Each structure stands twice: as structure tokens, then as C-alpha cells.
Amino acid sequence: MIKIENLKASIDDKDILKGINLEIPAGEVHVIMGRNGSGKSTLANVIAGNETYEVDGGNITMETTDITEMSIENRALEGIFLCFQYPVAIPGVSMAYFLRSALNAHRKYQGKEEMDALEFLNKAKAILSELGLDDSFLKRSINDGFSGGEKKKSEILQLLTINPKLAVLDETDSGLDVDALRTVAKGVNKFKNENNSVLIITHYQRLLDYIKPDVVHLMIDGKIVKTGDMSLVEKVEKDGYSWLEK
Amino acid sequence: MIDILKKISSDFFNKQGYPSKKLENWKFTSSKNLIKFDKQDSPDIVSRKIETDESTLLFINGKLCLDTLENFKFKDNLEIQDLVNINDENVFAFSNTFSNDSMFNLGMSDFESGHYIKFKKNTTLENPIKIINFFENNSSDCRITSFNIFHFEEGSQVSIIEKDINEGTPSFNLKLNKFICDDASNLKFGKYIEEKSDCHLLSYSYYEVGKDVCLNIDSMNKNSIFSKEFIEIDLNNTGSDAKINILNLVKNEQHLDNNILINHNAEHCTSFQHVRNILDNKSTAVFNGKVIVAEGAQHTDSNQSNKNLLLSLDSTAFSNPQLEIYADDVSCGHGSTTGALDENSIFYLRARGIDQSSAQKMLIKAFAKEVIDEFSLSSVQDISEIALDSWING
Numbered sequence A: 001m002i003k004i005e006n007l008k009a010s011i012d013d014k015d016i017l018k019g020i021n022l023e024i025p026a027g028e029v030h031v032i033m034g035r036n037g038s039g040k041s042t043l044a045n046v047i048a049g050n051e052t053y054e055v056d057g058g059n060i061t062m063e064t065t066d067i068t069e070m071s072i073e074n075r076a077l078e079g080i081f082l083c084f085q086y087p088v089a090i091p092g093v094s095m096a097y098f099l100r101s102a103l104n105a106h107r108k109y110q111g112k113e114e115m116d117a118l119e120f121l122n123k124a125k126a127i128l129s130e131l132g133l134d135d136s137f138l139k140r141s142i143n144d145g146f147s148g149g150e151k152k153k154s155e156i157l158q159l160l161t162i163n164p165k166l167a168v169l170d171e172t173d174s175g176l177d178v179d180a181l182r183t184v185a186k187g188v189n190k191f192k193n194e195n196n197s198v199l200i201i202t203h204y205q206r207l208l209d210y211i212k213p214d215v216v217h218l219m220i221d222g223k224i225v226k227t228g229d230m231s232l233v234e235k236v237e238k239d240g241y242s243w244l245e246k
Numbered sequence B: 001m002i003d004i005l006k007k008i009s010s011d012f013f014n015k016q017g018y019p020s021k022k023l024e025n026w027k028f029t030s031s032k033n034l035i036k037f038d039k040q041d042s043p044d045i046v047s048r049k050i051e052t053d054e055s056t057l058l059f060i061n062g063k064l065c066l067d068t069l070e071n072f073k074f075k076d077n078l079e080i081q082d083l084v085n086i087n088d089e090n091v092f093a094f095s096n097t098f099s100n101d102s103m104f105n106l107g108m109s110d111f112e113s114g115h116y117i118k119f120k121k122n123t124t125l126e127n128p129i130k131i132i133n134f135f136e137n138n139s140s141d142c143r144i145t146s147f148n149i150f151h152f153e154e155g156s157q158v159s160i161i162e163k164d165i166n167e168g169t170p171s172f173n174l175k176l177n178k179f180i181c182d183d184a185s186n187l188k189f190g191k192y193i194e195e196k197s198d199c200h201l202l203s204y205s206y207y208e209v210g211k212d213v214c215l216n217i218d219s220m221n222k223n224s225i226f227s228k229e230f231i232e233i234d235l236n237n238t239g240s241d242a243k244i245n246i247l248n249l250v251k252n253e254q255h256l257d258n259n260i261l262i263n264h265n266a267e268h269c270t271s272f273q274h275v276r277n278i279l280d281n282k283s284t285a286v287f288n289g290k291v292i293v294a295e296g297a298q299h300t301d302s303n304q305s306n307k308n309l310l311l312s313l314d315s316t317a318f319s320n321p322q323l324e325i326y327a328d329d330v331s332c333g334h335g336s337t338t339g340a341l342d343e344n345s346i347f348y349l350r351a352r353g354i355d356q357s358s359a360q361k362m363l364i365k366a367f368a369k370e371v372i373d374e375f376s377l378s379s380v381q382d383i384s385e386i387a388l389d390s391w392i393n394g
């Protein structure tokens, strides 16, 4: 699905990603764990095309398309979706308007007809109820005044509405209570199928009790230093990261 | 009476001349732009008929059109006099700020005729009435001055939507207005200017507010080449509330200035100023907002907010919110922000597949929406949204 080769990125001349190699085939769930500040969110942002980061080398290929130089919106339309660690609040733009615009941008790109307001509403309402959110959620401004949990659920609502090919979840499990965590996990599992891929960035094992990863990567100082299976997660929970630095 | 006032004003202007940039109220707006305009001589000729309905009052070059008054649905609620026939000096009383402004005095000395329009006690109008200010002239660089006084008697509830239409060669419209809001009156005043010609506008609106009054001013100005509007409100008695919400859309080399002064002269009044400017190209916007809380005006609650959205590097906003407080038990807030569209917000929208231009438009609309939502008149909200749409796409 996505292949990242020797990716290097910096901000304000500070090197953050120092040669990332990562390949996620269709149908797989990968996990990245790593210390605070090791560059996980940077990687997620660079995949999504955030222009505040300078890409200094390497390639990102989505299916067969090289997207390294592609605009933010075209990457999204090609199937990349980032669940933000800190979603921004946008007062004055309603969730309904935003979601429908986003969905229709995708449909247009796929050569499908735009979805009318009623059809969209039915689709959105079904997802809302699965996430335990009230219909009135759609009337609110994007992330404006949302609680931490609501923000994360809003990201999952967008994920399920847009239904991309690759979902990058940046600490979507952080700050959730037990029930919300379960709801979010249910949402991700609903999204997941053999034709799409998920990249989970997390600090904890708890989300992975619900979503079984195929591959686990550990990141230190802008590089993936170890790749393995679920046992790596248990090792990190127990011993932290210092053993990797020796 | 009026002749004496005109004489005083004329002397004032002749002595002071056009205001200099040294004056606080004229610091960022040059009166030089206005000097080339000469007083218009024959202000009555109009080349086309203006369609009006039964809820419209038509003013042609500042003068109330008495023919349309015949059809006016609410004419029984009105009492109208020519200003020439008024001898009560209180009716002509203006604030010191206006009386000491030389352009205001120029207007007073200039104007040829105006009306005193009174909405009688307890007049209640369900729907807004319309005021159309139609300006037309044939000679270039002329100044058209108007002066009208609106009086809302006790308990009256009136909504007004005012629209300016300019035709012919670009002129300079100098507008003087006074609004007297008696006790327990409720006035919603919506102004809408969508300028297509190159008219200059300088307006002075003075509101004299009594007890338990509810005053709302909604204003939307789009594409004025030069516009400076003074609004001054005297809250003279307890329990009154004044809200001003203004949205301005400026581009090219347009220059726009809102000069607002609210005087809290009595206890337990609230006021709210909210001005949002969206600037593109090489345009300039000025916000001069001030609240003065007089000694003894306890329990005043006031707020001023000015936000400027700069869509280009060459646009400029001057923001100057001020507070002068001479009472101790008050709650007064003010704030001002100026900046470009938020990059993080644009990234967020684009990361969902929304193209850059649509994302920007969405954010511009969101910025405007926060003031449009505050407008008291739904028709001004609707007009503003349509005007904004075409402004963004135009």
C-alpha cells in the first residue's frame, strides 16, 4: 500500500527524520512506538504532506504513485488519511458542511456523483450512532469546544466517512476513557479490511488489545531501529526504550 | 434655528479647515482625499425612477422623497417635519466629538434640507422597513450632503434596513444622522453598502439613548473605495443595551475606517462593539473604538472586539481599541487581533481532500460568520452571506 524509502525531513534546519524505511502492504496493521520527540508525528505529517516540514531526501510511494512531491489534498484524495494527535479547532465551519465537502471532494476525484445532503446525513448519522455521538454533533463547529474524547471520535467519524486506503492514527488512543477507547477501537476495526492499511502511532499497549497489529516498529531519534511482532510492545511496556540504545 | 446652527458650523469649518492627521480621529484616514469635492448645487435631478414598495422610505440625494411617503404603509405611525421648522435646540444637540469635528461642521453648513422623522409612541412594526438612499449627480467631483433626524418615541419597536445606491459620476456623500431612542424603545438598524461606483462616504451617526433601550446596529460594507463612519452612542439612562456588529470587505486600494465611541453615562448599561474586517490586495482598514465609562456609571458591562483578517501581504489594518473608565464597579473588556488565515487550519482541511482555494474560502467565510451570526436582523445576515460569497469568488 505505502512504501517509504530513506525518508529524511527537517524543520528550521533541525533534522528530525533521519532515514525512515517502512513498507505497509494492503491488509496489514503496523504500529510505531517511540519516545516523546523521536519524530513519530513528524513522520505522520510528512506522509500527509504538511508543508511546514522540509523533505530532504527519500521517497514515499502510495500503491504505484510517487507522492513525495504531491500536494496535501491530492495525497488525501489518493487515499491517505491522518488522524491528528492534536486536531485544530475551526470555529465557524460546521462538521456537517466540512464532512460533506471532504466526502464529495473524494467522490469527485473517484469519478462518482456528489452525495446530496439527505444521503450524506443518513450515512453520517449511522456512523455517529456507532461512535455514541449525538446527531447534533454535525451542527457544531469543527473541533470547537470538543472534549479530548470528542476530538478523537471526530477523527474516527471522518475516517469512516471518507473511507481512505491508508489510515495513520497518531495517538488516537491518548486521553480516552475505557469506554471511549473501546468505541474508537471498534471504529478502526470497522474501517479495517484486506484492501486497506493502518499505521498506529501509540505509547501504550491498551489499544492494541483491541486491534491486533501485524508488525511493530520502534523509532528512536528519527530512525526505525527495530521491527518485530507484538512481543516488542510488551517489551517496551516493561523495559521502556533504553535497551535499544546500547 | 437651523440658520444659526449653519452659520456657527460654517464659521467653525472656515476657521479649522479640513482635519489634519494630527487629530486622533483622523490619524489613519487622510481628509485630503475629500478636498477635491465641491458642494453640489442642484441635488434633485434623477434620471431614473426608483422602484419602491409600501415599506420603503426613499431619500434622493439625502432628501426624503415625499411622493413615496404617500404609499408608505406605516405613514400613520410617523410624524414628519422639515428641519427648517424645528426650533427645539435639543433636537439638534450633538456630541462634543461631532461638534468639534470640522467635517461634521462642513456637513452642517452644507446641507440644504432634511427631515425630522418621528416614530410615534409604542409604534410596533413586525417587519423591517427599508430606507433607500439614492445618490445621483451629473457633475464630477461633487459633494452631496444630507442631514436627517430619526426619533423613536417611548416603547416603539422598529427595525430599519438602510441601503445606499450611487449612480452617475462618483461623488462624495457626507451623511449626518441623529437617532433619538426614547425610553423602552427597541431599534434594530441594519446598514448595507455594496459599492459599485467610486463613491466616497463620510458619515456621522449620533445616537441619544434613554432608559431600558435595546439598540442594535448591524452593518456590512463591501467595496467602498473610501469610507469613514463615525458612530457615537450616548447611553444616558439606566438599563440600556447597545450592540454594534460590523463586517467590512475591502480590497484593491480601498480604505475603510470605523470610528466608534460609546459613552456610558448611566448605571447598568451594556455595550458591545464587534468589528471584523477582511482585507485583500493593498487595502487598508482602521478601527478606532472607544468606550468611556463616566463617573458613577456603575455596573457597566462593555466589550470591544476588532478582528482583522489579512488575505494579502500588502493589506494593512490599524486597530485602536480604547477604554476610559471613571467608575470602579465595572466590567470592560477589549481585544484586537490581526493576522492571516491559520496555516494549521488550512492544512487540516486540505488533509481531508479539500483543495487549497476551497479551504481558504471556507475559513474566510467562517471568520465572517462569527459576526454575521451576531447580526440582529436576519435579512442583513442573508444579504451579507450572499455579498460575501460573491466577494470571495469575484
Ligand SMILES: Nc1ncnc2c1ncn2[C@@H]1O[C@H](COP(=O)(O)OP(=O)(O)OP(=O)(O)O)[C@@H](O)[C@H]1O
Binding pocket: A011, A016, A034, A035, A036, A037, A038, A039, A040, A041, A042, A043, A052, A085
Ligand atoms: N512544528 C514544529 N516546529 C518546531 N519543532 C518541531 C515541530 N514539529 C516537531 N518538532 C520537533 O521535532 C521533534 C519530533 O517531534 P514529533 O512531534 O514528531 O515527536 P513525537 O515522536 O510525535 O513525540 P510525542 O510522542 O511526544 O508525540 C521534536 O523535537 C519537536 O520539538
Ligand SMILES: [Mg+2]
Binding pocket: A040, A041, A042, A085, A170, A171
Ligand atoms: Mg506525536
